Amino acid sequence: KHAVGDVFATKAGYLEVAELNDIIMIFxxxxxxxxxxxxxxxxxxxxxxxxxxxxxxxxxxxxxxxSMIDTVHTITKVFSETE
Numbered sequence: 001k002h003a004v005g006d007v008f009a010t011k012a013g014y015l016e017v018a019e020l021n022d023i024i025m026i027f028x029x030x031x032x033x034x035x036x037x038x039x040x041x042x043x044x045x046x047x048x049x050x051x052x053x054x055x056x057x058x059x060x061x062x063x064x065x066x067s068m069i070d071t072v073h074t075i076t077k078v079f080s081e082t083e
Contacts, residue, residue, distance in 0.1 A: 024076075026068050 009027040032042035
């Protein structure tokens with residue numbers, strides 16, 4: 001939330017569609033940085049394309065998303081077991 005803000009997440013309409021369809025949305029963010037490696041706009045995949053594995057499951061961004069999904073899955077499983 002502190003990196004880029006929540007305007008896109010809250011105003012784009014995706015959350016409303018997700019709610020209607022029982023879909024969990026994640027909105028990954030990174031911090032803006034003028035230091036090396038630079039990322040002045042706080043873009044999620046600013047330098048990912050230069051990674052050797054950028055288009056595979058081994059890419060840093062894909063591993064990050066997989067980790068987020070696994071976390072959501074774990075939380076969902078824990079809550080469903082307590083009901």
